[in-house]
Amino acid sequence: MSLSKPVMRRERHAPRDTTGSPPTPTDGMIEITGVSHRFGDREVLKTLSLTLRERRVAVVGSNGSGKSTFARLLNGLQVPTEGRVLVDGLDTRTEGRAVRRHVGFVFQNPDNQIVYPIVEEDLAFGLKNLGLDKREIAARIDAVLTRYGLENQRQQPSHTLSGGEKQLLAISGVLVMAPRYVVLDEPTTLLDLRNKRRVAEAIRGLDQTAIVVTHDLDLVKDFDRVLVFDDGRVVIDDAPSRALARYVDAMG
Numbered sequence: 001m002s003l004s005k006p007v008m009r010r011e012r013h014a015p016r017d018t019t020g021s022p023p024t025p026t027d028g029m030i031e032i033t034g035v036s037h038r039f040g041d042r043e044v045l046k047t048l049s050l051t052l053r054e055r056r057v058a059v060v061g062s063n064g065s066g067k068s069t070f071a072r073l074l075n076g077l078q079v080p081t082e083g084r085v086l087v088d089g090l091d092t093r094t095e096g097r098a099v100r101r102h103v104g105f106v107f108q109n110p111d112n113q114i115v116y117p118i119v120e121e122d123l124a125f126g127l128k129n130l131g132l133d134k135r136e137i138a139a140r141i142d143a144v145l146t147r148y149g150l151e152n153q154r155q156q157p158s159h160t161l162s163g164g165e166k167q168l169l170a171i172s173g174v175l176v177m178a179p180r181y182v183v184l185d186e187p188t189t190l191l192d193l194r195n196k197r198r199v200a201e202a203i204r205g206l207d208q209t210a211i212v213v214t215h216d217l218d219l220v221k222d223f224d225r226v227l228v229f230d231d232g233r234v235v236i237d238d239a240p241s242r243a244l245a246r247y248v249d250a251m252g
């Protein structure tokens, strides 16, 4: 990719508020300051500094450019070799548990996320760990199954769900925990067109701030901000109309 010089056009954006309603918890921010990450001798993220405040942030870029590593830093799945990541002021290095409660993470392959053999058991698992009572657990599970059209799959063995249903269950399993932020790592990669649309719709409807790593440019064309990664750096940081056009151009 011939995008050697970082271009930062949009460092900060006001959160979208079309309702005139008072600030909501999603008005928080993730601050990434001087972050580098190394695996052995290999530096895969290079001195990143960014503030994320938008409701929909896309992370795109070529294979191996550091997108997933970046995503994993946001909820403390990975701690940076240098620099720091703060989520609403919580440092991922020292307050990992609290950060993970704030930031849900949806893996590319839902099979890595779905733990329990029956759909509703899988959704209940994290909620039991939170110490919620039975009624609250049932209410949250009902709400999320209805929202994602999985009501009829409640008792179904998780491994028999279709690919799209599994991805929706993985998203549901994160949302049921009521995080403020959701990071999704290539959520549509394994899906056919119909299920891509279903998951895209689910992402569009999220109340949470969402950060989505993807090669599916269509998925993010109406997002608030696009970060293009190349060789461990953010080389384009702009609105989708400009960022995606430049990216496609550079990929030639």
Ligand SMILES: Nc1ncnc2c1ncn2[C@@H]1O[C@H](COP(=O)(O)OP(=O)(O)OP(=O)(O)O)[C@@H](O)[C@H]1O
Pocket: 039, 044, 061, 062, 063, 064, 065, 066, 067, 068, 069, 070
């Ligand atoms: N646990 C690890 N140990 C060693 N190297 C790793 C590890 N995780 C990632 N890497 C390397 O870091 C680099 C960036 O990987 P990353 O998964 O962040 O890229 P990506 O942009 O998400 O790629 P893709 O689009 O292919 O998913 C790659 O070269 C990868 O091989």
